[in-house]
Amino acid sequence: MVNFGRHKIRSLDTFGVSGLLSEQAQVFYSALFYPKQIGKVSDLLAARLKKSGVNEVKLRSILLLAVFHAYQSQSKQKRGFWPFSRSEPNESDPLDQPIILECGIDSEKLAIGVCFNLSKNITLDLESISDRVSKKEPKDSFEEMLVEIQNHTDRLVLKSEASSRRIELVGLLGIEGKIDLMSSQHREPMEVVLIEHTNGQAVSKPRVYIELGDLDHLQLLRETLGKNHISPSGAGEFLAPVESFSSTQEIPVGKSAITRQEADEEFKKAMASETGALQKNNEAKGEVHQKTPISTFQSYLSQLFKKIHILKSKNSANNSDEKLAGGSSQGFGAGNVQGSNLQPEEQVDFQALIQAGEMGNPNMAVRKLLAELRVGKLQRRLLGIDSELLSIRKEIANPHAIAWIEGILNAVTQERKHVHDLTVKLERNINLKEFENKKKLTDLQEELKVKESSLLLKSNALTQAKDQVTQLNVQMGRLKAANSSSEDDVNYKEKYNLANKLLDSAKEEKIQFQQKFEQFKVLNRQLLDKFKQLKEEKNLLKVENEKLKAEVVTTIPLEKMGNGAGGGSGNSSGSSQAA
Amino acid sequence: MEFDKKKLPKENLHTLYRVKVETIKPFALMLGPTYLFFKANEKFVLVKEPLEFFTDVELTRLDLHKYFYFPSTVASILPIREAGQRARSLLEMKEIVFDKNIGSAEEDAYPAVILPPSSFELSDRILRTVGPLWFTYPQDGIAVDPFLVTIFVNEVCDLLPAERLIKAREQNSERIDQALFRSSWVVFLALHLGYTDLNVLNDLRLRIFEENMDCLDPPVSILNELDELIEISYQSFENSKMQLLRMDFFSKQNVKISQKLEDRFARIKNSLVNSGSPPAFVFEKWGQEKWGQQKRGLTDG
Numbered sequence: 001m002v003n004f005g006r007h008k009i010r011s012l013d014t015f016g017v018s019g020l021l022s023e024q025a026q027v028f029y030s031a032l033f034y035p036k037q038i039g040k041v042s043d044l045l046a047a048r049l050k051k052s053g054v055n056e057v058k059l060r061s062i063l064l065l066a067v068f069h070a071y072q073s074q075s076k077q078k079r080g081f082w083p084f085s086r087s088e089p090n091e092s093d094p095l096d097q098p099i100i101l102e103c104g105i106d107s108e109k110l111a112i113g114v115c116f117n118l119s120k121n122i123t124l125d126l127e128s129i130s131d132r133v134s135k136k137e138p139k140d141s142f143e144e145m146l147v148e149i150q151n152h153t154d155r156l157v158l159k160s161e162a163s164s165r166r167i168e169l170v171g172l173l174g175i176e177g178k179i180d181l182m183s184s185q186h187r188e189p190m191e192v193v194l195i196e197h198t199n200g201q202a203v204s205k206p207r208v209y210i211e212l213g214d215l216d217h218l219q220l221l222r223e224t225l226g227k228n229h230i231s232p233s234g235a236g237e238f239l240a241p242v243e244s245f246s247s248t249q250e251i252p253v254g255k256s257a258i259t260r261q262e263a264d265e266e267f268k269k270a271m272a273s274e275t276g277a278l279q280k281n282n283e284a285k286g287e288v289h290q291k292t293p294i295s296t297f298q299s300y301l302s303q304l305f306k307k308i309h310i311l312k313s314k315n316s317a318n319n320s321d322e323k324l325a326g327g328s329s330q331g332f333g334a335g336n337v338q339g340s341n342l343q344p345e346e347q348v349d350f351q352a353l354i355q356a357g358e359m360g361n362p363n364m365a366v367r368k369l370l371a372e373l374r375v376g377k378l379q380r381r382l383l384g385i386d387s388e389l390l391s392i393r394k395e396i397a398n399p400h401a402i403a404w405i406e407g408i409l410n411a412v413t414q415e416r417k418h419v420h421d422l423t424v425k426l427e428r429n430i431n432l433k434e435f436e437n438k439k440k441l442t443d444l445q446e447e448l449k450v451k452e453s454s455l456l457l458k459s460n461a462l463t464q465a466k467d468q469v470t471q472l473n474v475q476m477g478r479l480k481a482a483n484s485s486s487e488d489d490v491n492y493k494e495k496y497n498l499a500n501k502l503l504d505s506a507k508e509e510k511i512q513f514q515q516k517f518e519q520f521k522v523l524n525r526q527l528l529d530k531f532k533q534l535k536e537e538k539n540l541l542k543v544e545n546e547k548l549k550a551e552v553v554t555t556i557p558l559e560k561m562g563n564g565a566g567g568g569s570g571n572s573s574g575s576s577q578a579a
Numbered sequence: 580m581e582f583d584k585k586k587l588p589k590e591n592l593h594t595l596y597r598v599k600v601e602t603i604k605p606f607a608l609m610l611g612p613t614y615l616f617f618k619a620n621e622k623f624v625l626v627k628e629p630l631e632f633f634t635d636v637e638l639t640r641l642d643l644h645k646y647f648y649f650p651s652t653v654a655s656i657l658p659i660r661e662a663g664q665r666a667r668s669l670l671e672m673k674e675i676v677f678d679k680n681i682g683s684a685e686e687d688a689y690p691a692v693i694l695p696p697s698s699f700e701l702s703d704r705i706l707r708t709v710g711p712l713w714f715t716y717p718q719d720g721i722a723v724d725p726f727l728v729t730i731f732v733n734e735v736c737d738l739l740p741a742e743r744l745i746k747a748r749e750q751n752s753e754r755i756d757q758a759l760f761r762s763s764w765v766v767f768l769a770l771h772l773g774y775t776d777l778n779v780l781n782d783l784r785l786r787i788f789e790e791n792m793d794c795l796d797p798p799v800s801i802l803n804e805l806d807e808l809i810e811i812s813y814q815s816f817e818n819s820k821m822q823l824l825r826m827d828f829f830s831k832q833n834v835k836i837s838q839k840l841e842d843r844f845a846r847i848k849n850s851l852v853n854s855g856s857p858p859a860f861v862f863e864k865w866g867q868e869k870w871g872q873q874k875r876g877l878t879d880g
Contacts (some may be wrong), residue, residue, distance in 0.1 A: 015804075016835055029839065030698050031804075033776035036674070037697035044699060096782065097805050098774060115804075166803055209842040211773050213702030383677065383691060428707065431665060435711060438658045439853070445654060 010204040017104040017111035018206040025106040025206040031098035047220040061152040062171040070116035108178040115168040134189040587623040595648040605635035611653040663734025670777040702773035710851025714858035722823035725760040732763035758791035
């Protein structure tokens with residue numbers, strides 16, 4: 001396992017540089033499809049990492065070497081491994097997947113990783129490749145490239161996935177002052193890591209992944225040409241002569257050519273005066289003035305064309321001076337300048353256009369300019385001016401004039417860059433604004449439609465409510481009409497009263513009947529009781545009668561035994577009486 | 580994609596958007612339900628549903644009608660389409676060789692060259708273009724509608740090949756939507772990762788579309804970043820159940836590609852997300868609900 005710096009290597013079993021760095025690392029990455037503008041990528045990274053103390057030359061070397069080789073290897077056409085060989089890739093040779101560039105940095109080291117697919121034309125022999133590379137005894141062009149890259153790194157790691165022939169080269173660079181570079185002088189051999197399958201594996205996270213597009217590249221790659229300060233001469237500064245000793249004017253002399261700095265200041269003053277005047281004018285009109293990119297852009301253009309106009313007039317003046325002095329008539333003349341490469345339709349006086357109000361509408365003006373930029377008119381015009389100025393320079397023998405023209409040329413170049421930057425910004429802003437405006441418009445339209453539909457619903461509901469009110473009114477009217485014919489009601493009322501009376505009398509009768517019924521019930525109970533008493537008495541009488549009969553039966557035989565036969569008729573009559 | 584309003588009365592004319600038949604390319608996917616006006620019936624009749632296409636024969640036949648009609652909801656889709664066009668114009672930028680002697684007998688041996696934007700410049704501008712396609716939804720947070728993604732990517736990439744679309748329609752017309760959604764979603768995420776080569780994006784879209792139509796499984800072994808991207812986009816798509824594709828899904832994953840996406844999404848969240856306005860939609864509310872139910876049923880099935 002490769003060891004470099006205080007922080008231990010966290011993991012090597014996946015592609016990417018984050019495993020080689022600490023958890024606090026930042027990883028910048030980009031997906032590259034062609035090597036064009038790779039210099040700009042290295043510029044951006046170098047600018048971003050400027051303060052980190054990284055060796056910029058090494059950083060750029062590794063990056064450029066690795067990316068060019070990766071592109072050469074991954075492109076579909078068959079060719080040797082080295083770039084710029086006989087058959088070079090071109091635009092019609094696209095990659096089927098991107099080269100992944102990663103550049104990670106932690107507190108002590110930088111890791112630059114380039115991940116790509118190895119061409120099938122290259123036979124990768126990983127056995128003892130590390131020894132061969134460290135001994136600088138490469139077997140093939142791929143190993144030659146590894147040797148080359150290793151020369152620029154403090155440590156080199158080669159990761160390889162066999163089935164897909166995916167390769168990642170990671171170069172490690174120590175940051176001076178943060179890592180013991182003396183110990184790293186003893187270069188360890190290249191580490192070779194075989195990666196099997198990456199699915200489902202958790203990766204070692206860095207603190208943040210930053211796509212290079214998310215960096216403020218406009219700020220980081222801002223050019224500073226022309227802003228250099230000219231140190232004053234030790235022999236003193238000469239001032240222009242004055243009318244009297246009391247004069248306090250101190251105008252320096254000997255600055256025939258306009259320096260870039262002066263031009264900038266002059267331009268700023270002009271801009272300030274112009275915007276100030278515009279602001280005053282707008283304030284006078286009661287408008288709130290804002291310095292928009294469009295107005296700045298217009299002013300830039302107008303200034304640029306003003307300067308070109310001045311240049312032309314000065315050139316023509318020079319020419320006439322030369323003529324007066326008996327100089328060569330083949331110098332650059334006004335006719336030469338006017339009969340330049342500029343096409344008639346390209347000779348647009350923007351200042352005049354602005355004054356004429358043709359560009360008064362900012363949107364129209366910007367659209368026009370953007371259209372021109374898109375089709376390359378402006379670019380062509382500027383290039384035409386450049387070529388014109390170059391031809392002028394060739395024709396002039398005067399070194400002061402050359403210096404002067406060079407100054408102007410620099411100014412024009414700088415202006416062109418300014419204009420280009422502004423155009424890019426402007427186009428982006430316009431695109432965003434357009435999108436936002438369209439979104440807003442759409443939203444408003446949608447909102448309007450929703451409101452319309454809700455309004456429609458409400459109006460429908462209102463109509464329905466009105467209909468209901470109308471129906472109710474109609475019903476009320478009918479009821480009123482019905483109330484007005486009340487003769488039948490009287491009869492009904494009488495009948496009703498009569499029926500009520502009948503009902504009352506029926507209720508009373510019902511109550512009386514109920515009372516009588518109760519009385520009958522009571523009588524019935526009394527009768528039943530009496531009947532029961534009588535029954536009991538009857539039973540008692542029967543019992544007594546039976547007793548008496550029994551007594552009679554017992555007493556008669558005894559009398560017969562006591563009285564004989566004669567006396568028998570008299571006793572029988574007497575017993576029957578007793579019974 | 581099904582759409583229930585098969586017919587519309589002629590009174591709806593003032594609410595419908597018109598498109599000339601001649602301006603529609605064969606095999607271009609429709610942005611919304613497409614109607615034709617039949618004079619005999621005096622009604623607008625639905626001829627194509629959203630994301631369906633016309634063949635060249637159909638267009639020739641329907642050219643007599645002069646116009647197609649789209650419901651007003653299509654207006655909210657147009658900015659998405661324009662964003663796609665802008666993104667495509669960025670991806671199409673190539674170097675311009677400026678030869679000032681063009682047309683003359685003498686050619687310039689060393690002409691001036693205007694280079695295309697670098698990868699990071701393109702990536703920056705593309706992110707600025709795709710960022711506003713993310714909307715803040717009240718319940719789902721920051722998310723994007725798969726239908727809108729499809730519309731956007733359909734403008735960014737080339738049209739799908741005619742024979743492949745016809746074959747897909749014959750294979751399984753219901754699966755086309757899913758294949759379109761998935762392939763577009765992968766391309767959409769690739770754009771977020773700084774994939775700015777139009778050929779690669781076209782190939783990627785076609786590959787995913789075909790894999791889905793042929794019911795092939797996603798790659799088993801992940802060999803490169805692209806495979807990892809496809810894997811995670813499938814997962815997020817399954818998670819969404821063909822509804823809104825949520826941004827926060829990626830913060831829960833522990834793979835490299837999700838970390839990269841998450842850090843890019845952070846920029847979108849901070850400055851580019853479209854949070855002020857209601858999201859674009861192609862279906863009216865009832866249609867959307869019905870569509871959602873149908874799709875849920877299809878996914879569950």
